[in-house]
Amino acid sequence: MRRRPNAHRAWSKSKREWVQPLDVLVVQAFDQYVDERLERLGAGGSDFLLVNLFGAPLGAPMSPAAMGELFDRLSERAKLERKVGPHMARRAFGSNVADADGSWDEVRMLLGQEHPGSVAPYVIPDRSRVREAVERVASPRELSGRGVR
Structure with a gap:
């Protein structure tokens, strides 16, 4: 959904909403984040999903740069x-769904892609x-009935 103007000019590419199914680990992590967010910021605050909990300004929408820094720290922490x-x-995620025998239409729906061809860049098959x-x-030998020697 397109958002009203905000500090980072963030907006979703999609003009439509979609439901994103989540596994239990994501739900647990989100619950932990919400608890920490409430502890640091109280009940009021932003309607943005991800906000600054450690850097200034607290409670402001997390910028793309801050998100990148978070991923960098998490990558290091996970070694x-x-x-x-x-x-x-x-x-x-898209590749994992495909490797688990997910169809392209399932991958497309889970990634929120509107056009079927939009999935291709997100699916890199496991070697x-x-x-x-x-x-x-x-092999040609098997097809001709001679078998492999």
Whole structure:
């Protein structure tokens, strides 16, 4: 949904709302965030989902730069070999759904994409799945009935 003017000029690309199913870990993490947000800011505040809880100005919408810094810190804390950003997490989610036998229309719906072709950049197949696909293709010898020697 398009947002009213705000400090970061943030807005959703979509003109429509969609429901985003979440797994139990995301719900638990969100509950923890809400508890921390209430503890730091009280009941009032912004209608934005993510707000500054540690940096100034407290309670203001989190800027894209602050979100990047958060992902950098979380990447280091998780001892990842490389930093993970928000867009990389989005791509990983789309790929994970596809690798779990999710159809493109399911991936499209979960990512909030309107056009089917918009899913392609978000789906990077797991290398083992690609290898399995190659191995499923019959060789010319198998097709001719001579078998593999």
